[in-house]
Amino acid sequence: MLGGAMEQNKPIQSKEEAIHLLNIALEHEWAVSFEYTIHAYSMPKGKFLYQDPIMQKTTDVRAQTIQIGIDEMYHSLQLGIIIKQMGGEPSFKTDKVIRYPKIMDNLKRDQETEDMVTNLYQSAEFEEGVFPKIQNMILNISYDEVRHSDQFVAMMEAMKATGAKDDLCFQANPENAHKEEVQLLHEIMRLENELLHRYLYYTILFSEHQDLSQRLFKNSIDLMRSWDKNSGILIKLGDVVKIENAEKDADGVETSMNPMPSVYPGDDRMSTLETLIPAEEKLISAYEALIPMIPDGEIKEQLGIHLGLNREHVFTQHWLLNNAQKITGLK
Ligand SMILES: [Fe+2]
Ligand SMILES: [Fe+2]
Numbered sequence: 001m002l003g004g005a006m007e008q009n010k011p012i013q014s015k016e017e018a019i020h021l022l023n024i025a026l027e028h029e030w031a032v033s034f035e036y037t038i039h040a041y042s043m044p045k046g047k048f049l050y051q052d053p054i055m056q057k058t059t060d061v062r063a064q065t066i067q068i069g070i071d072e073m074y075h076s077l078q079l080g081i082i083i084k085q086m087g088g089e090p091s092f093k094t095d096k097v098i099r100y101p102k103i104m105d106n107l108k109r110d111q112e113t114e115d116m117v118t119n120l121y122q123s124a125e126f127e128e129g130v131f132p133k134i135q136n137m138i139l140n141i142s143y144d145e146v147r148h149s150d151q152f153v154a155m156m157e158a159m160k161a162t163g164a165k166d167d168l169c170f171q172a173n174p175e176n177a178h179k180e181e182v183q184l185l186h187e188i189m190r191l192e193n194e195l196l197h198r199y200l201y202y203t204i205l206f207s208e209h210q211d212l213s214q215r216l217f218k219n220s221i222d223l224m225r226s227w228d229k230n231s232g233i234l235i236k237l238g239d240v241v242k243i244e245n246a247e248k249d250a251d252g253v254e255t256s257m258n259p260m261p262s263v264y265p266g267d268d269r270m271s272t273l274e275t276l277i278p279a280e281e282k283l284i285s286a287y288e289a290l291i292p293m294i295p296d297g298e299i300k301e302q303l304g305i306h307l308g309l310n311r312e313h314v315f316t317q318h319w320l321l322n323n324a325q326k327i328t329g330l331k
Helices: 002-006 015-041 061-085 103-123 132-161 174-178 180-205 210-236 269-293 298-326
Strands: 049-052 057-060 097-099 254-256
Touching (some): 015 061, 015 103, 049 061, 057 061, 061 103, 061 132, 097 103, 174 180, 180 210
Antiparallel strands (some): 049 057
């Protein structure tokens, strides 16, 4: 899909053509930001180490895969903001997300994706001088992808060298299907995934109101951190992060075309701010239901931190809405 759009015969000339190209790239970036974090959360922490060719230090495969996923999220934000500034509508659809049973197969897919996207970004042709900033942005992003590919290659080489090439991802213990606390945690992560992307959508929507945009971005980052910690808690509970709407085939390969919602409520400041308070409250209720089911200890404490942050969000969102209502002429 990405290839079809970028490998056109004529250079990009019009704003519509540029927005179309950027949206196709954006759908790719959403998918990989998601896919890499899922791949990382499905492997053990601190077990697989490699020599990073760029940082020139011994690095954890899992930690760096998450870091690359975060880079991809920043690519999504950059693309989304520029699409909005050009008068387009940033897409929140995603390309396909896949998880293979073997860790190595996931890393291989990640590395091949990087090479494909580098090639496509670098071969996009623009009519000279028409969109210099976009052309520059695409080139800059492409060299992050070059780095990512080199890093994935080094990870795979190290895993092969240490005999870990057939190691498997974590699997959910079938008994967990009947454990209320595990299922509730999956539900919390689904809500967090929705809400963190919803905040990103609004971060893009309000990018010219930098104060509002930054506040919404901060909440998104908080939710990403909670989602990250929750994925670790799932492992401790004998489970693993789910990919939303995924189908599993006979070989255990999971594929999803919709790993996150593509449509979010609200289209201006007031309608957007009004939807966020009930969304945060729903998440708070889920945490309040889960925490009493968990025995005292590290997990319970961690969940309590997430709950506290969500309560902070409700306070902030309440005042963002109230303050906006006080100002005449605020759009
Ligand atoms: Fe990217
Ligand atoms: Fe990348």
